Amino acid sequence: xxxxxxxxxxxxxxxxxxxxxxxxxxxxxxxxxxxxxxxxxxxxxxxxxxxxxxxxxxxxxxxxxxxxxxxxxxxxxxxxxxxxxxxxxxxxxxxxxxxxxxxxxxxxxxxxxxxxxxxxxxxxxxxxxxxxxxxxxxxxxxxxxxxxxxxxxxxxxx
Amino acid sequence: xxxxxxxxxxxxxxxxxxxxxxxxxxxxxxxxxxxxxxxxxxxxxxxxxxxxxxxxxxxxxxxxxxxxxxxxxxxxxxxxxxxxxxxxxxxxxxxxxxxxxxxxxxxxxxxxxxxxxxxxxxxxxxxxxxxxxxxxxxxxxxxxxxxxxxxxxxxxxxxxxxxxxxxxxxxxxxxxxxxxxxxxxxxxxxxxxxxxxxxxxxxxxxxxxxxxxxxxxxxxxxxxxxxxxxxxxxxxxxxxxxxxxxxxxxxxxxxxxxxxxxxxxxxxxxxxxxxxxxxxxxxxxxxxxxxxxxxxxxxxxxxxxxxxxxxxxxxxxxxxxxxxxxxxxxxxxxxxxxxxxxxxxxxxxxxxxxxxxxxxxxxxxxxxxxxxxxxxxxxxxxxxxxxxxxxxxxxxxxxxxxxxxxxxxxxxxxxxxxxxx
Numbered sequence: 218x219x220x221x222x223x224x225x226x227x228x229x230x231x232x233x234x235x236x237x238x239x240x241x242x243x244x245x246x247x248x249x250x251x252x253x254x255x256x257x258x259x260x261x262x263x264x265x266x267x268x269x270x271x272x273x274x275x276x277x278x279x280x281x282x283x284x285x286x287x288x289x290x291x292x293x294x295x296x297x298x299x300x301x302x303x304x305x306x307x308x309x310x311x312x313x314x315x316x317x318x319x320x321x322x323x324x325x326x327x328x329x330x331x332x333x334x335x336x337x338x339x340x341x342x343x344x345x346x347x348x349x350x351x352x353x354x355x356x357x358x359x360x361x362x363x364x365x366x367x368x369x370x371x372x373x374x375x
Numbered sequence: 376x377x378x379x380x381x382x383x384x385x386x387x388x389x390x391x392x393x394x395x396x397x398x399x400x401x402x403x404x405x406x407x408x409x410x411x412x413x414x415x416x417x418x419x420x421x422x423x424x425x426x427x428x429x430x431x432x433x434x435x436x437x438x439x440x441x442x443x444x445x446x447x448x449x450x451x452x453x454x455x456x457x458x459x460x461x462x463x464x465x466x467x468x469x470x471x472x473x474x475x476x477x478x479x480x481x482x483x484x485x486x487x488x489x490x491x492x493x494x495x496x497x498x499x500x501x502x503x504x505x506x507x508x509x510x511x512x513x514x515x516x517x518x519x520x521x522x523x524x525x526x527x528x529x530x531x532x533x534x535x536x537x538x539x540x541x542x543x544x545x546x547x548x549x550x551x552x553x554x555x556x557x558x559x560x561x562x563x564x565x566x567x568x569x570x571x572x573x574x575x576x577x578x579x580x581x582x583x584x585x586x587x588x589x590x591x592x593x594x595x596x597x598x599x600x601x602x603x604x605x606x607x608x609x610x611x612x613x614x615x616x617x618x619x620x621x622x623x624x625x626x627x628x629x630x631x632x633x634x635x636x637x638x639x640x641x642x643x644x645x646x647x648x649x650x651x652x653x654x655x656x657x658x659x660x661x662x663x664x665x666x667x668x669x670x671x672x673x674x675x676x677x678x679x680x681x682x683x684x685x686x687x688x689x690x691x692x693x694x695x696x697x698x699x700x701x702x703x704x705x706x707x708x709x710x711x712x713x714x715x716x717x718x719x720x721x722x723x724x725x726x727x728x729x730x731x732x733x734x735x736x737x738x739x740x741x742x743x744x745x746x747x748x749x750x751x752x753x754x755x756x757x758x759x760x761x762x763x764x765x766x767x768x769x770x771x772x773x774x775x776x777x778x779x780x781x782x783x784x785x786x787x788x789x790x791x792x793x794x795x796x
Binding site for chain 1: 558695697749763
């Protein structure tokens with residue numbers, strides 16, 4: 218079930234008016250929230266108790282954590298060392314407050330009451346939020362559109 | 376899909392203008408048979424939902440819960456029948472019974488941050504007997520949706536769907552193909568520490584921080600209630616009539632328990648789509664051959680698929696941008712493949728302009744639509760967004776009998792999990 222709230226009061230209100238490049242495997246994972254740098258967080262590795270690795274490519278550094286429960290969380294850091302995208306896939310949704318950092322409240326406001334009970338697709342100035350899936354199979358990605366490195370397809374964020 | 380009927384429907388549609396009947400697209404839903412009253416049949420309704428709140432394409436049933444082993448019972452209506460989750464969840468604010476706590480092995484009360492993909496439902500687990508139609512599950516763990524007994528832990532995150540207003544219903548009857556809502560992942564431990572990813576909590580006090588993430592054995596988790604029925608316990612069928620192109624204020628149908636256990640729940644000619652361990656199959660969008668992982672979900676209120684740059688169907692303007700708004704109704708098709716790619720079924724569906732569907736009429740509010748849909752992913756500038764789910768929500772169920780077989784439970788065509796239609 219994809220519960221997203223709210224009903225039909227909305228109707229009344231509204232309608233009358235209306236290629237992958239080579240990745241280099243490195244060690245020493247860290248963990249950071251969207252918009253922050255990798256030194257900003259340390260506590261969260263414990264939170265996920267996950268195996269982790271860092272992959273470097275021309276355009277970004279990817280921190281990948283795989284929780285022992287099977288959910289994979291990926292964080293993409295730009296050349297400025299800041300996280301410009303996060304993505305997850307697996308049987309559980311990660312802790313979004315932790316992962317989205319200062320953007321968590323923005324997400325909550327934007328995800329608020331609406332009539333659709335299905336995937337979340339939110340496009341705000343500079344911020345794109347996408348979550349889909351169902352119980353036991355969740356998928357999501359959130360990125361700062363203005364910080365995605367030039368030439369990187371957002372399709373690569375997954 | 377069933378030969379003779381299909382031909383009949385096709386013939387009728389050819390003469391639709393003369394006969395004064397409506398045929399949607401080239402694929403008028405084949406009239407399906409909806410089971411009449413029986414011990415294994417509960418009534419379904421798709422209607423406006425809770426007064427003053429409302430619900431689009433909400434599939435509801437009434438359930439009866441009782442204090443275990445007693446006749447102290449309560450019937451609760453407008454419980455969403457959800458093939459996308461497992462477990463019975465009831466709003467604490469409508470529950471008048473006093474139910475015993477569901478505890479871990481050391482007697483500590485358990486609570487759950489139920490993950491619904493975009494939101495959560497918080498509340499403690501309690502023990503109850505469930506009765507629906509002539510079926511009963513005794514001593515079942517249910518979730519009582521309630522944020523006052525135990526405070527929502529800080530790591531239970533996402534949109535809070537724990538109120539009548541946000542849920543839009545009095546509860547959820549989760550009858551997916553999974554036995555539990557969580558499974559083995561929630562019993563995982565690494566050394567002394569639970570790695571349960573914020574689903575189950577042991578609650579020792581009502582104060583902040585009183586609930587701590589807990590590993591919970593599968594047997595103690597929230598269960599798909601159907602498995603505990605003394606018979607008819609291998610799955611369900613959702614049987615709903617077709618809906619006119621402009622929608623309807625309400626329709627009724629049947630929730631049938633059991634698959635091939637009686638003369639009213641046989642698979643007959645239904646195509647069996649076996650599911651992978653995540654409950655998924657594959658869907659290929661015919662127009663451009665795009666592959667997506669896919670699932671059936673009666674708790675999704677539209678067909679949510681691909682993105683508007685891939686489908687070339689525009690989305691509605693805000694605040695309806697979760698839906699597609701084509702200039703005219705789009706008659707589409709897709710192939711559904713089982714997990715091994717051995718079974719392929721062609722499916723036709725329509726997507727109408729959501730804004731036009733919702734346009735107010737003088738004296739009737741249509742809330743039931745078989746042609747409501749939206750994008751599964753945000754549109755990508757100049758690229759196709761692959762890998763997002765194809766969500767076959769409630770519109771798919773209209774005019775069909777859709778079977779959901781529970782994992783590991785025997786049926787005449789082998790054990791679940793599968794869906795069939």
